[in-house]
Amino acid sequence: MQIETRGLIRRFGSVVALAGVDLTIPSGLRIGLVGPNGSGKSTLLRVLMGLLEHEGEVRVGGFDPRRQRLELARQLAYVPQIAPALAASVTELARAVEALRDLDLAELRTRAEALGLRWSAIANVPLRALSGGMRQKLLVALALSARAGLLVLDEPTASLDAATRETFFHMFGELPATTTSILCSHRLDEMRHLVDHVVSLEEGHVRFDGPAANYLATRALSVIEVQLAAGADSGWLDDLGFAAGHAGWWRRTVAQREKVELLPRLAGMLDGRLVNLHVRDLESIAVDESREGS
Amino acid sequence: MSRRRTELVALARLDVHEVLRSRWPVAVVLLYSALAALLVFAALRESNVLGFTGTGRVLLSFAHGLLLLLPLLALSATGQTLNRAREEGALELLFGHPVSPGGYYAAVTLVRYGLLLVPLAAILLALPAITWATLGDPIPWAYLGRALAIGAALLWAFTGLGMALSAYVTSQARAAILVLLVWAGAVALVDFALIAVMLQWRLHAGTAFFLAALNPVQCARMALISGQDPELATFGPVGFFLAQRFGAGGLFALGIGWPVVAGTLAWLAGRARFRRGDLV
Numbered sequence: 001m002q003i004e005t006r007g008l009i010r011r012f013g014s015v016v017a018l019a020g021v022d023l024t025i026p027s028g029l030r031i032g033l034v035g036p037n038g039s040g041k042s043t044l045l046r047v048l049m050g051l052l053e054h055e056g057e058v059r060v061g062g063f064d065p066r067r068q069r070l071e072l073a074r075q076l077a078y079v080p081q082i083a084p085a086l087a088a089s090v091t092e093l094a095r096a097v098e099a100l101r102d103l104d105l106a107e108l109r110t111r112a113e114a115l116g117l118r119w120s121a122i123a124n125v126p127l128r129a130l131s132g133g134m135r136q137k138l139l140v141a142l143a144l145s146a147r148a149g150l151l152v153l154d155e156p157t158a159s160l161d162a163a164t165r166e167t168f169f170h171m172f173g174e175l176p177a178t179t180t181s182i183l184c185s186h187r188l189d190e191m192r193h194l195v196d197h198v199v200s201l202e203e204g205h206v207r208f209d210g211p212a213a214n215y216l217a218t219r220a221l222s223v224i225e226v227q228l229a230a231g232a233d234s235g236w237l238d239d240l241g242f243a244a245g246h247a248g249w250w251r252r253t254v255a256q257r258e259k260v261e262l263l264p265r266l267a268g269m270l271d272g273r274l275v276n277l278h279v280r281d282l283e284s285i286a287v288d289e290s291r292e293g294s
Numbered sequence: 295m296s297r298r299r300t301e302l303v304a305l306a307r308l309d310v311h312e313v314l315r316s317r318w319p320v321a322v323v324l325l326y327s328a329l330a331a332l333l334v335f336a337a338l339r340e341s342n343v344l345g346f347t348g349t350g351r352v353l354l355s356f357a358h359g360l361l362l363l364l365p366l367l368a369l370s371a372t373g374q375t376l377n378r379a380r381e382e383g384a385l386e387l388l389f390g391h392p393v394s395p396g397g398y399y400a401a402v403t404l405v406r407y408g409l410l411l412v413p414l415a416a417i418l419l420a421l422p423a424i425t426w427a428t429l430g431d432p433i434p435w436a437y438l439g440r441a442l443a444i445g446a447a448l449l450w451a452f453t454g455l456g457m458a459l460s461a462y463v464t465s466q467a468r469a470a471i472l473v474l475l476v477w478a479g480a481v482a483l484v485d486f487a488l489i490a491v492m493l494q495w496r497l498h499a500g501t502a503f504f505l506a507a508l509n510p511v512q513c514a515r516m517a518l519i520s521g522q523d524p525e526l527a528t529f530g531p532v533g534f535f536l537a538q539r540f541g542a543g544g545l546f547a548l549g550i551g552w553p554v555v556a557g558t559l560a561w562l563a564g565r566a567r568f569r570r571g572d573l574v
Contacts (some may be wrong), residue, residue: 051573070392078390084383087315100391187524
């Protein structure tokens with residue numbers, strides 16, 4: 001489902017949430033939508049789904065989201081960032097969705113179980129009585145069972161445990177190649193494994209629109225921590241941009257591309273002075289420094 | 295079943311579950327019952343109320359109590375419907391599916407109105423049935439039908455107003471305040487209160503009576519006693535004036551018709567606002 005926006009503007013009073021967004025997303029692409037808080041990500045998702053009014057031109061799968069919202073909604077599945085605490089039970093919600101759109105309840109149940117929900121235990125429980133994580137799992141299962149041409153996910157794994165996230169990655173990977181998806185997330189592993197294109201927003205402007213690999217090379221951060229033996233010369237670490245810490249530890253945060261360049265140099269220079277070494281990727285990507293496009 | 299009807303039924307069923315679990319229908323039934331019990335056990339001691347006797351007297355008193363209660367219940371049940379659903383994220387979830395704003399608006403209205411009307415009808419039927427069984431009073435079917443029709447019209451007037459309020463006012467807190475203000479205005483601006491305002495502001499009598507007739511509560515009150523001889527003491531100044539002009543039949547038609555029209559107009563305005571604006 002192809003997505004196109006031209007001069008997309010959305011204001012909330014005096015605040016400009018989207019300031020002229022131009023995007024062309026081909027059908028079947030898996031998009032990662034990133035940006036700091038208040039950058040316009042959720043507003044963009046809502047405009048694309050026809051939930052908000054806007055200025056400018058928007059086409060999603062050939063539909064005008066505002067004028068043809070129902071037609072679009074039949075081909076779209078959405079996981080909101082916060083699952084509402086409805087008083088209706090899981091079964092009541094599932095039956096309502098089944099009546100509203102093509103939904104296989106057996107598939108929903110299978111997916112929900114795979115995501116760690118025990119259907120027999122939650123079927124008659126009001127959504128508001130479920131934990132945030134359980135509600136999120138249910139909404140993910142609902143969205144994936146809808147077999148939609150466009151999947152819109154607003155931080156879908158924010159409340160999920162590690163094992164469930166793995167299952168979600170697996171399910172996401174099994175989606176048909178024709179499914180277009182937009183995943184709003186700050187998590188490095190999701191950007192790395194689930195998307196092939198990144199759109200970065202900042203203050204309502206598109207700051208990056210290109211391949212995920214290019215984006216992650218500069219935005220995914222790693223921390224390198226080196227502990228030197230007592231009395232060892234450390235001035236060279238200062239020259240390499242490391243900051244001194246306690247007990248002989250030195251630390252530097254680097255982008256992925258820098259990490260690949262820096263580690264061999266570091267290994268060559270440590271000689272016999274090394275006591276300990278940590279290299280770890282940060283879970284969140286840096287989203288507030290982007291300036292260039294692809 | 296057509297797609298539109300399927301949507302309406304699915305959303306109404308979902309809202310019924312929402313509302314039943316929120317327990318306000320229980321509060322509605324308790325309030326109706328408490329009012330009825332109070333009138334049966336206390337007001338019955340009065341031998342004559344506005345010319346009514348026996349079960350009719352109890353029903354009249356009950357219906358008068360309802361004139362105050364029904365607007366508040368209807369406004370409370372509807373005035374925060376859309377803004378609350380929006381704030382809690384329910385609208386965002388639902389409109390991620392093929393749900394039309396008009397369908398959702400209609401389904402929610404239907405459920406709220408139904409859950410207010412059904413217990414009212416049940417209590418209105420139960421009340422004369424009890425007095426018939428215990429005191430042997432005949433059931434005043436005509437008056438019962440009149441009270442039910444007026445109650446239904448009044449409920450619809452304020453259900454429509456409440457739905458419009460929830461569509462136009464995006465903040466739940468502001469909506470709660472407006473619900474109280476609308477209710478207070480509606481129950482205060484009848485008869486003598488309005489006449490006092492009229493005298494204070496030196497309004498023309500015809501203007502004051504016209505303003506009074508715009509108030510669905512006043513209309514409903516007039517319709518309730520429209521079967522009586524038009525006496526000033528019974529009707530109050532506004533009712534007396536209008537009864538002289540329109541007669542009993544006209545008064546009843548106005549008392550039923552205007553609340554229905556007012557509620558429908560407000561409901562349509564709210565629906566137009568909801569469909570036109572941001573959905574979340």
